Amino acid sequence: MIIYDADNAIYRFDGRSMDLAREYKMNPRGPYSTELQQILDRMRCTPMQGRYALLVEKPFESFRLCRLSGKRGIPPTIVDNIVYSSIAEAEWDIFKRRWKDLTGHDVILDSNHDA
Amino acid sequence: MMRRPTDILGYCQPLSVHPGGTTELKISSNGPATCDIGIFRVICADIDPNGPGAEFETQEWCAHPDVEIFHQPINAGSYALSLKTPEIDWSIPFEFTAYLWPTCVDGGLQTVLSWDGLEIGINRQGRLYAKYGTDEVCCGTALLERRWIKVCLAVNLQTHKMSLSYERQIKPGMLNETDRAEGDLDRKHLMPGDNVPLIMAASGTGDKDATGTRLSSTRHHFNGKIDSPAIWQQKVAICEWDFSQNQSGNTACDIGMQGCDLILVNGPMRAATGHRWKGNTESWVHHPDQYSAIHFHDDDLTDCHWETTRKINIPADARSGYYIARMTTSQCTSDVAFFVSERPEQNSGKETTGKPEAADILFIAPTATYLSYANTHIKFDSHNTENLYEAPMVISEEEMYLNEHRELGLSHYDTHSDNSGVVHVSERRPMLNMKPGLYTFNYVNDTHIIKWLEAKNFRYEVATDKELHEHGAALLSRYRVIITASHPEYYSTPMWDAVHEFQEHGGRHLYLGGNGFYWRIGWPENMPGVVENRRGNSGVRTWEGEPGEHHLASTGEPGGLWRSSGRPPQSLVGVGFSSTLFVRSTYYKRTTASFDKRVGFIFDGVDDEKIGDFGYRGGGAVGLEIDRFDVHLGSPHDAIVVATSHGIDKGGLLSGEEFITTTRALDGGQNGLVRADMVIFATQGNGAVWSAGSIAWPTSMTWNDCDNNVSKITENVLKRFCDPAPV
Incomplete structure (x- = not known):
């Protein structure tokens, strides 16, 4: 029987590579460079326990940040009452959070791009 | 507006009803005491404000204001229940034996056998225990998951002794005693009373219902397989249940002296490998003796058994189609889907109802697909x-x-709480993603086709694939054209054969989707409303069945991919599944072959180079899941590929069955198999098949108020197919 291993995503990347974070910011829906794709693949394979997700607060209008419990029947945990007004806004924030979680580095872009 | 849609839940039984028939709406309330009920025909279920526009047609023939509603419980979890209580001379020592294959030993309390005060189970520490009244014995070692053991409980009421032991199976036929626990029975016990049912895989806390075929309430469900349970006295089997018999039924036979058959509740998995399975067969049909187990789950569900809130009588002249019952309160709007389906001509009553002559076009609603995805938990579990x-x-x-x-029950994409795959899904429960809402895959996407047919003023009728399964080609014979939907993924043999027979007797077939005709399923005769699916060793799947358990219990046929049974989708519709493309949908371009004058009609009025570079799913008509042409997989040699996809990048992922060795270059930017092909071919008797090859095709048809090149091409083909002149 095949059961997923929460630790099977092992790709490591340099958290100082702001050019890759910038690439995502500029082109969030892809296609991505090979290295950015690998980073995103890593981010999207984080263990189910604690994985970021979005709860629909108001359909098509607002979305609340949460983390999955990873356990059947146990609801996600709301994160800091953060509410987004678009999926795109949420995806960029989740990207930055995961970057920090995986590398220890904050995503800091220059002011021209980080508007 | 969506307002707390889970305050009221419901389902219609049956899901598919004929004009003139009746379906029963069963509602449970999570709060409101009353609601209004209205019936609507669904033109478009896509509620996205940036979509084509949701559209529901009020049906004046049914309105129920201010209906009283109440909460109705669901008793999930499968078990076996004796229809006739065994009779035992309690003055003689007796034994209960069974083989067990536990699958979840670190969970809660689980009951293997329950018979009044007598109980065998697994405690919270994963250890085997037995209770008789208030006396209990418990083995010292925790059981291992997914290993066969043979359990024996011996009770002697003369000596007041109880002994519980289990042996671990080394291999079929070889056992090694592992643990034993013995205890005294200190007081005179009451015997199981007359007519107290014997229960396996759960303990009962309620009485049998009026039918005597289920309990009002159960608990402590066992997860795992039970094999060859028996009650013995003086080495004679008083009851000996042979689960290898009647695999397609919902009863388990007692081949002992008393005929105490068990009824199986909530659809545990039959045709499970037993303790004798040696790995030399994959078919319970060929080696029934090796399939002597039943796999029970604490979250199996085949029927909520809710009371009927209102009967919905469908007028004889009602249009067939997608329908919803809409329950509303000041705070809540909740929809329940059902289908009004055509039936074969001799039963349709059209001659007496005054309905107009049948339409040329039949749209087949793929309810097996809807059920397979119903209530999916993959966002949480996968x-x-x-x-x-x-x-x-x-x-x-x-x-x-x-x-x-x-x-509320699981989907075919889910695993049970013990991580085994879900093989049974049921329509007799609320299905929270088969209705207008945010979940657009399948049901909502298919209503884009309905909206388009209405917008283009085609005269069409609708039948469900369940009717297709039951009536075969007789359902199709009065139509010139059938349309299969965006994702007719799950097909039984009768359904497949009916479509093929229609094609080969002059029928014309538009296949407007992708990933169709992919899994072979069964509709178990003894479990109405249930679809059985076995995931084999191939195909895009979220779980893989246990070795040897890939054959359908309902039919005996190999389950899994049609392709693995020698019928690739290409052999039916010219194209077959190649890839997923859930991001960055793309478009088609015409092939050189498309300029053949025989097929030029397809592109009449279409001058654009790019076909479908727009749409509501990923921005293109080539998206979600896509199919390709391949003569090596059965595409007709004389089929013409009239268009093929362009622009697919890394977002396209080749399906597992499309490569057979570990390799690189599997994405759409590198691998040419990651593509969608649009094909047309002729069949016998002036028939023809045209396949779009992509699930996202219909959600581009409705783009720009149905005025676009995807819409135009579909319209060209449909009009041409409705014309009896040879294609």
């Missing part, structure tokens, strides 16, 4: 979901509710 969709999971209120209310 780690690969986010990676597949390349975006964080967006969870609706319904999905939150489903996560916390597993008693």
